[in-house]
Amino acid sequence: MIDLLPASAVCAQLGRRLRVLRLARNLGQAELAARAGCSLSAVRRLEAQGQGSLELVVRVAQALQAADGLGALFELPAVTSIAQAEAAAGGPVRRRASRRSAGAAK
Template sequence: MFDFNLSTTPEICSELGRRLRARRLMQGWSQVELAERAGLSSGTIKNLESRGQASLESFVQVVAALGLADDLGELFRLKMVSIAAMEQAERANRQRAPRRSTR
């Protein structure tokens, strides 16, 4: 099992590329077919799958083309563990970041 907490950024990107490749293959699509469905070049798909390199926009286009867009909704959702955490999250949504001092 891949541990995201113990992995470097390039390792995480490569793992995500491998997972997208596996999903593409499960659907029986070639890289060219996925590229057409996502509105990208086949080189972009190749780079994403082999090295985990793509812009965020390209990554999202591929995810959507594979029918995985709903999975993005859970990525950074705040997890509420207590009422105090819920109140703190609500306050955070309404506050501005502190100003930097200009000393």
């Protein structure tokens, strides 16, 4: 799971994915750099170490026609209340005690 990895490992993994996608698109590093409007060394560093600015990542993703995957990067969760979170977790549904009728024994 990617949440458990250190940031450097996540960046390196994303760099490897970038390289695989670039090769699947049959692009050289120089051609990708030209399409993304960045330097060749920036693409090399991004692929090898996963290092680069957020703007570089966006430009490269756009150049590889993979920017749709960025839309969910910082998306807010759909859960808006505690009740919805509990229901989504599959836990017991919270209920209130029923009212006693006026004529019930105390």
